[in-house]
Amino acid sequence: MFETVIGLEVHVQLNTKTKLFCTCPTSFAEHQNMNTCPTCLALPGALPVVNKEAAVKAMRLGYAINANVNHTSYFDRKSYFYPDSPSAYQITQLTKAIVQKGEVFIDLKDGTRKRIGMTQAHLEADAGKNMHEGAYSKVDLNRSGTPLLEIVSDPDMRSSEEAVAFLKKLHSTVRYLDISDANMQEGSFRCDVNVSIRPKGQEAFGTRVEIKNINSFKFVAASIAYEVQRQTEAYEDGVYEQEVNQETRLWNVDEGVTKSMRGKEEAADYRYFPDPDLRPLVVTQEMIAEAKIMPELPDAKVKRYIEELGLKLYDAQVITADKEMAYYFEEMLAQGAVAKTAVTWLTSELQGRLNKIGSSIETSPIDAKTLGTLVANISDDSISGKGGKELLDYMMDNESRDVNTLIDKLGLAQVSDDGAILVIIDEILAGNPDKVEQYKGGKDKLFGFFVGQTMKASKGTANPAKVNELLKERLS
Numbered sequence: 001m002f003e004t005v006i007g008l009e010v011h012v013q014l015n016t017k018t019k020l021f022c023t024c025p026t027s028f029a030e031h032q033n034m035n036t037c038p039t040c041l042a043l044p045g046a047l048p049v050v051n052k053e054a055a056v057k058a059m060r061l062g063y064a065i066n067a068n069v070n071h072t073s074y075f076d077r078k079s080y081f082y083p084d085s086p087s088a089y090q091i092t093q094l095t096k097a098i099v100q101k102g103e104v105f106i107d108l109k110d111g112t113r114k115r116i117g118m119t120q121a122h123l124e125a126d127a128g129k130n131m132h133e134g135a136y137s138k139v140d141l142n143r144s145g146t147p148l149l150e151i152v153s154d155p156d157m158r159s160s161e162e163a164v165a166f167l168k169k170l171h172s173t174v175r176y177l178d179i180s181d182a183n184m185q186e187g188s189f190r191c192d193v194n195v196s197i198r199p200k201g202q203e204a205f206g207t208r209v210e211i212k213n214i215n216s217f218k219f220v221a222a223s224i225a226y227e228v229q230r231q232t233e234a235y236e237d238g239v240y241e242q243e244v245n246q247e248t249r250l251w252n253v254d255e256g257v258t259k260s261m262r263g264k265e266e267a268a269d270y271r272y273f274p275d276p277d278l279r280p281l282v283v284t285q286e287m288i289a290e291a292k293i294m295p296e297l298p299d300a301k302v303k304r305y306i307e308e309l310g311l312k313l314y315d316a317q318v319i320t321a322d323k324e325m326a327y328y329f330e331e332m333l334a335q336g337a338v339a340k341t342a343v344t345w346l347t348s349e350l351q352g353r354l355n356k357i358g359s360s361i362e363t364s365p366i367d368a369k370t371l372g373t374l375v376a377n378i379s380d381d382s383i384s385g386k387g388g389k390e391l392l393d394y395m396m397d398n399e400s401r402d403v404n405t406l407i408d409k410l411g412l413a414q415v416s417d418d419g420a421i422l423v424i425i426d427e428i429l430a431g432n433p434d435k436v437e438q439y440k441g442g443k444d445k446l447f448g449f450f451v452g453q454t455m456k457a458s459k460g461t462a463n464p465a466k467v468n469e470l471l472k473e474r475l476s
Helices: 052-064 160-176 217-236 285-291 298-309 313-320 323-334 339-356 368-379 385-397 403-409 418-431 433-440 446-457 464-475
Strands: 002-013 076-079 089-092 103-107 113-125 129-133 136-140 147-153 189-199 209-214 247-252 257-263
Touching: 002 160, 002 217, 052 113, 052 147, 052 160, 052 285, 089 113, 103 160, 113 160, 160 189, 160 217, 160 298, 160 323, 189 217, 209 217, 209 257, 217 247, 217 257, 298 313, 298 323, 298 339, 313 323, 313 339, 323 339, 323 368, 339 368, 339 385, 368 385, 368 403, 385 403, 418 433, 418 446, 418 464, 433 446, 433 464, 446 464
Parallel strands: 209 247
Antiparallel strands: 002 147, 002 189, 076 089, 103 113, 113 147, 129 136, 189 209, 247 257
């Protein structure tokens, strides 16, 4: 039996307006090589200046995950040459990063919670982008110098489930903190996965393989599963030392396999040395105070939703996993929606309809105030649950979304007046004397018939609870 050991290196693109060491904008999808200057092009004589906003955002993550935020940190040069790196080195932090140590707690499917340690989070400048068109390769340096926060976990994860849970928690956290949009499709949240196996009970780690630049949770899980199987089979076949090398591999999406890219470099291969153009980064008390200003984070929201709103743990976790979902939910409550009912209508009714049209909470045609008002009308029995679904379907297909106006227009107002309902009940009972006698003779199942006939006669507008209550009175 083998144990899997996983560590992650997550690259988070910080959502600063300008790059890490110059004033070029960081806007996405501009024309190639437009967001450049002598500094990010590494022209002779151009000197870097640290972006204060990037440092504050890095610190904010540190405080959020109970890490050590160093008041003095250092920049180093990591030497390598690729076409997308015009300076032939990357400015990063090796000697002493701005954030060190820390912890992230993940919730697993079996209901357990696990602590994942974080080694450090350091600032570094991103490279440019290579583009291959036919027989030509081109380089776009718009991204060169964009601020990255590389978050390095401890090798504490033992399965792909734990790795994905860690990534999702980190993804959610950086979005709540508003330090990154964490858009995986655009590459602003991507990770390298370090995987090894070892016989159960063995303390020493096995040979570590790095899988580079994976940009979806699904591919992270799939690449780990493949790599664990590959290493396990090599171990069982007696060729582990020959086939499992310390190397960098790429995940091939089409084939569902990892493929060797290059031998894994050690720190010595990069020839790190202190950056001579950058003085130590010393944070001020003003920066510390700014970094400590943060919103309520997912774990705190889960606790509050359970204790104050009476939600189940699972529902609270679903709502808080996504920042937009949580804020949408809280706006619904502000409109008078009952919390437990709001959860159902948000996560099931609305989400189901959004999935059908390929939309999301951020682009939903139904805003939180509208859905909150709809749910509030259900909670106070102004409309029935069935009427609510009919109303939601109507609003998904039409621009008119004034809930109260539409309730009248569509005739969905629920009748809770005893007198009006009793008139209908008396007519139903009078028209079915044989069934009344059968019911009184012990055929209790006929009660459902009377309820159904009453609801049908009222065209679904009668309050079901009232119908049941008044029918019992009449039939007794």
